[in-house]
Amino acid sequence: MGRALLAQHDETSVIVYQAYHPRIGRAAASTGRFGEGWSRTRMSWIKPSFLWMMFRSGWGTKQDQEVVLAIRMKREGFDWILKEAVHSSYAAEVYGTREAWASAVRRSDVRLQWDPDHAPGGAKVERRAIQLGLRGQALAHFADEWIVGLEDISGFVAEQRRHAQEGDFARLVTPREKVYPVMDPAVARKLGLKEQEGSG
Secondary structure (H helix, E strand, O other), X not given: OOEOOEEOEOOOEEEEEEEEOHHHHHHHXXXXXXXXXXXXXXXXXXXXXXXXXXXXXXXXXXXXXXXXXXXXXXXXXXXXXXXXXEEOOOOHHHHOOHHHHHHHHHHOOEEEEEEEEEOOOOOEEEEEEEEEEEOHHHHHHHHHHHEEEEEEOHHHHHHHXXXXXXXXXXXXXXXXXXXXXXXXXXHHHHHOEOOOOOOO
């Protein structure tokens, strides 16, 4: 499948993005954790790709997605999520039978989707971007144990939105994302990732 998982990361953490209603997003950014108004009973999707988040949220203009959060989480948690993730739709090359896939879905609290990534202007690109849906215990671990920092980047998003809308891509600034190393061969095969060398 030739995919690469791109993210902003260092030796201990990785950045993922979410967008929320201002009341929820600003409260989370001010306290460093999710609290009032944030649901633990719904599936919550995290996105390592900044530009995919920008497309999904309309650069922070869609209703209930006005506050964009950059969430720094522990790599050990992100790696666990990748290991536990099950495709949200049937992939014969991974699960063999639909019955095996359905069984995996029932057992896992993590969903994964590969969606077309988008250029700053909104056009689809050949590259795919991963998003990961968390529920149940996976969501609890994310919220209570794996988050090490929450930043409201809505101001930055608004500045860059103007450049994107005007087509002034020379002035556009986006986070520097690089290939995230998935060192477990079984997980890399499940995700359909390119062969990787080194630990990154």
